[in-house]
Amino acid sequence: MELISIRKLRDLIMRADVVLEVLDIRNPLETRPLNVERLARSLGKDLILVLNKCDLVPLWVSRGWARYFRSQGIKTVFISATRRYGAKVFRRLISKLVPIRPAVLCVVGYPKVGKSSIVNMLKGKDSAPTSPTPGSTGYTKRAQLYKIGEDLYIIDTPGVVIPSSDSVEAIIRRTPVEGFKDPVPIATKLITYITNHVPNAFELAYGIKHRDPLKILEALAVKRGWYYKSTGEPNIEEAARTVIRDYHKGKIPFYVIPPQP
Numbered sequence: 001m002e003l004i005s006i007r008k009l010r011d012l013i014m015r016a017d018v019v020l021e022v023l024d025i026r027n028p029l030e031t032r033p034l035n036v037e038r039l040a041r042s043l044g045k046d047l048i049l050v051l052n053k054c055d056l057v058p059l060w061v062s063r064g065w066a067r068y069f070r071s072q073g074i075k076t077v078f079i080s081a082t083r084r085y086g087a088k089v090f091r092r093l094i095s096k097l098v099p100i101r102p103a104v105l106c107v108v109g110y111p112k113v114g115k116s117s118i119v120n121m122l123k124g125k126d127s128a129p130t131s132p133t134p135g136s137t138g139y140t141k142r143a144q145l146y147k148i149g150e151d152l153y154i155i156d157t158p159g160v161v162i163p164s165s166d167s168v169e170a171i172i173r174r175t176p177v178e179g180f181k182d183p184v185p186i187a188t189k190l191i192t193y194i195t196n197h198v199p200n201a202f203e204l205a206y207g208i209k210h211r212d213p214l215k216i217l218e219a220l221a222v223k224r225g226w227y228y229k230s231t232g233e234p235n236i237e238e239a240a241r242t243v244i245r246d247y248h249k250g251k252i253p254f255y256v257i258p259p260q261p
């Protein structure tokens with residue numbers, strides 16, 4: 001993480017009474033910004049871990065991850081912001097943490113984990129712009145304050161925490177799909193990563209039975225009718241971008257199994 005964003009993050013957390021740290025429940029450990037937790041703790045702020053997108057994983061996976069984080073002493077809820085699942089428990093926990101009003105919450109988390117969607121869920125109507133892929137239009141540009149209840153406010157934030165590791169998850173979250181000069185190598189890595197967790201993910205998503213990443217990309221290009229004009233070969237770059245986009249959109253079944261208690 002860059003220095004500038006550490007300062008921004010600190011300013012933001014200072015302004016809030018409770019920090020909502022949003023993770024993608026499909027891959028919580030890879031989308032967990034530990035520096036947010038450290039900062040919140042050092043500034044004496046309450047923190048709720050919000051495991052979002054639970055509609056994309058089986059219930060036992062959601063429960064397993066919630067149990068895992070709660071066992072570490074972290075207040076945790078799992079929700080689906082877009083399906084508005086888990087809103088009641090979530091609101092109740094917030095009310096318990098901020099008995100005194102006015103109060104301000106802030107949402108922080110890696111790009112595309114659903115921060116703006118959570119603001120919309122808590123508001124009860126869509127106001128904060130959301131977008132499916134990094135860098136696309138609708139991407140939250142600056143911190144903005146919304147009213148979500150009687151004397152209760154929430155700050156939606158742009159990507160103040162950017163993953164810096166070399167993991168596939170980190171790379172595709174910090175780079176817009178169009179930003180890859182050659183999207184094939186990263187899509188290949190992503191496919192391998194996904195199939196390591198869900199072996200038949202691409203059969204479920206596209207009806208493609210291959211297990212080899214390049215074969216999957218080729219088959220997808222052929223299926224969609226994407227060919228290079230010059231050579232007539234299947235356009236695997238277009239297929240690669242599609243795989244990355246579909247992963248962000250939750251169209252490819254994927255989740256990491258929670259550790260056993």
Ligand SMILES: Nc1nc2c(ncn2[C@@H]2O[C@H](COP(=O)(O)OP(=O)(O)OP(=O)(O)O)[C@@H](O)[C@H]2O)c(=O)[nH]1
Pocket residue numbers: 052053054055056079080081082083109110111112113114115116117118129130131132133134135138139140157158159249250
């Ligand atoms: N299936 C599913 N998709 C979700 C959920 N929450 C958000 N999304 C989708 O995830 C994408 C990103 O959501 P946003 O709310 O824009 O995420 P964000 O964290 O605000 O993104 P940035 O502001 O760009 O960092 C959108 O396509 C949302 O529709 C959810 O609970 N389930």
Ligand SMILES: [Mg+2]
Pocket residue numbers: 115116117129130139140156157158
């Ligand atoms: Mg946003």
